[in-house]
Amino acid sequence: MQEFPRYLYRAPFVVTGNGRVIADGAVLTENGLVAAVGSYADLKDVDAQVEDYEGHVITPALVNCHAHLELSYLAGLPGDCPAPGDMVGWIRGLLAARAAHGDVAAQNDASLMALARLYAGGCRAVADIGNREESGLIGGGFKTEVLFFLELLGLCGDSENAALAALAGIDADVRCTAHAPYSAGSALIRALKARAGHALFPMHVAESAQEVEFLRTGSGPFADFLTERGVPVAAFTPPGMGAVRYLDSLGVLDKHTLCVHSVHVEDDEISLLATRGAAVCICPGSNRFMGVGVAPVQKMLAHGIPLVLGTDSLASNPHLSLWWEMQVLREDHPDLPPEVVFAMASVNGARLLGIEDRIGALAPGVSSSLLAVRCPAKTEAEVLDYLTSIGTEISLEWLE
Numbered sequence: 001m002q003e004f005p006r007y008l009y010r011a012p013f014v015v016t017g018n019g020r021v022i023a024d025g026a027v028l029t030e031n032g033l034v035a036a037v038g039s040y041a042d043l044k045d046v047d048a049q050v051e052d053y054e055g056h057v058i059t060p061a062l063v064n065c066h067a068h069l070e071l072s073y074l075a076g077l078p079g080d081c082p083a084p085g086d087m088v089g090w091i092r093g094l095l096a097a098r099a100a101h102g103d104v105a106a107q108n109d110a111s112l113m114a115l116a117r118l119y120a121g122g123c124r125a126v127a128d129i130g131n132r133e134e135s136g137l138i139g140g141g142f143k144t145e146v147l148f149f150l151e152l153l154g155l156c157g158d159s160e161n162a163a164l165a166a167l168a169g170i171d172a173d174v175r176c177t178a179h180a181p182y183s184a185g186s187a188l189i190r191a192l193k194a195r196a197g198h199a200l201f202p203m204h205v206a207e208s209a210q211e212v213e214f215l216r217t218g219s220g221p222f223a224d225f226l227t228e229r230g231v232p233v234a235a236f237t238p239p240g241m242g243a244v245r246y247l248d249s250l251g252v253l254d255k256h257t258l259c260v261h262s263v264h265v266e267d268d269e270i271s272l273l274a275t276r277g278a279a280v281c282i283c284p285g286s287n288r289f290m291g292v293g294v295a296p297v298q299k300m301l302a303h304g305i306p307l308v309l310g311t312d313s314l315a316s317n318p319h320l321s322l323w324w325e326m327q328v329l330r331e332d333h334p335d336l337p338p339e340v341v342f343a344m345a346s347v348n349g350a351r352l353l354g355i356e357d358r359i360g361a362l363a364p365g366v367s368s369s370l371l372a373v374r375c376p377a378k379t380e381a382e383v384l385d386y387l388t389s390i391g392t393e394i395s396l397e398w399l400e
């Protein structure tokens, strides 16, 4: 008996992550890695233990490019937006719920359960944003890799200065990022981006019309809310432009910047994102929950902007499932090719997080922790259509 058994996983279909579907496909694994991918006919003579997955499709693991595991304990607690798109109203609910549920141990338990839920849904890596540095430890020992980013806020005056002072004391190996253009001032955003260097820099950008109103005029619901919170809004000089154009004016848009949400962007801002090489993380489920609108995905694709998918947190999404995100994305954009949608949930995300050599595609040399998804499809065309529209009805098991 070999010390490291080789397995040949066979299924009616194998999906590579790049949109390729192989009928009567097979994946040869060895020493924890994929050794070969192809048709069963081509691979059947290799010396390996055959595992037959009739009625399934074998896919790469999925990658979630935006979540807040730290907010998992607030699942459902902020409630719905008071009105569609009223993000400020929802944030008020979030802060009230947070104040009423301060037990850190219970919060950590909820984060761990959320991480287990992601794994059960086939997610192998997640870019996670939190406000407590210790939340960066949450992924230890889990098979779903957590790339944690400590998020800083401080719009102007004392709050921005305090964030800058705190930043100076954070260990260099902790990834840090800014929350959003309406909650982090220009000096803080610039300092965080400079600190990130050539590493990924995710930031919430243009999520709601209320955000853009505040950036353009300095007034509206966000101004009222910040004033209520004691932020000296008069000390903030509104840039008088949309969120993407504003970030570009700060010099922080480049190929390492990940603009999360990006729902309310003008056509010229889409061109700007493309010119700078910035990527966009679409969060269809959260956007639907908040009623903030639908991101201009087709235009972004036409401009060649790298697109990935994120769930956001359980506080703004009843599900923590990339299958749900794919389903909502296709409902919002019925013309999107299913292979493009599947790539957003798998190989595109892995590429963005810098782990594509290990996860997200199905190719020789990547991790052999793959998914066997129950799938009734009879033709190659039906397979990706099924995978990107089944949502939370998905039934899968890990091959590893």
Ligand SMILES: [Zn+2]
Binding pocket: 066, 067, 068, 129, 204, 260, 312, 313
């Ligand atoms: Zn978020």
